[in-house]
Amino acid sequence: MGYLFLIIAGWAAYGIFRMMRSGKESQRYLVESREEAPLRVEHLSPPLARLAEDTRLLRISLEAPVRQIRELLVGDLDTTTVEDLDAFDNMLMNVSRQLADWLQTVDRLPADEAATMQDLGLSPEPIRQALMREGWAFERKHLRGPNGSMDQRLGHVIAELRRVETQLQTHRRPYR
Numbered sequence: 001m002g003y004l005f006l007i008i009a010g011w012a013a014y015g016i017f018r019m020m021r022s023g024k025e026s027q028r029y030l031v032e033s034r035e036e037a038p039l040r041v042e043h044l045s046p047p048l049a050r051l052a053e054d055t056r057l058l059r060i061s062l063e064a065p066v067r068q069i070r071e072l073l074v075g076d077l078d079t080t081t082v083e084d085l086d087a088f089d090n091m092l093m094n095v096s097r098q099l100a101d102w103l104q105t106v107d108r109l110p111a112d113e114a115a116t117m118q119d120l121g122l123s124p125e126p127i128r129q130a131l132m133r134e135g136w137a138f139e140r141k142h143l144r145g146p147n148g149s150m151d152q153r154l155g156h157v158i159a160e161l162r163r164v165e166t167q168l169q170t171h172r173r174p175y176r
Contacts, residue, residue: 036056036060039052039053039056039165039169040169041053041168041169043171044168045113045116047109047110047113048109048113048116048117048168051105051106051109051113051168052165052168052169054102054105055102055161055164055165055168056165058098058099058102058161059158059161059162059165061098062095062098062154062157062158062161063158065091065092065094065095065154066151066154066155066158068088068091069143069149069150069151069154070151072088072143073143073144073149073150073151085140088140089139089140092137092138092139092140093137093138095138095154096131096134096136096137096138099127099130099131099157100131100136102124102127103124103127103128103131106124107124117168120167120168120170121167122163122164122167122168126156126160127157127160127161130153130156130157130160133147133153134153138150138154
């Protein structure tokens with residue numbers, strides 16, 4: 001009977017430890033996050049303004065998966081439950097789908113909007129290449145790869161999305 005109590009107490013203590021560690025990570029994430037300035041898209045056509053908004057939403061939505069990937073890389077994979085791994089795989093599938101949808105949105109832009117993007121020095125190709133290198137889907141079996149860990153690879157995608165977002169907000173002709 002005493003052993004059962006010790007096992008339950010140990011299990012509860014481990015759960016509390018994981019919860020506190022997760023809370024500290026969340027607090028650190030909030031402290032490190034920066035406040036976003038409002039998008040300046042008045043000068044853009046409606047399709048490009050929507051693209052700028054979608055790009056920001058995608059970039060921000062990728063920050064949580066990057067954090068989860070880092071936690072999984074640092075954590076102990078042996079203590080991760082099957083449900084946790086299924087949720088993680090589902091999250092990676094959603095990341096892949098969101099990036100593919102963004103690429104499709106860019107590919108469907110009217111010709112004059114695509115030309116405007118080119119004038120701004122923007123191309124979806126860096127993101128398309130990143131997704132192609134992953135085999136069009138981010139998968140848990142490739143957490144650590146020859147091109148760096150998955151959180152680093154997604155970090156490069158986020159940086160490119162930030163560049164697209166920033167460039168779309170610049171005026172092409174500031175003196176008109």
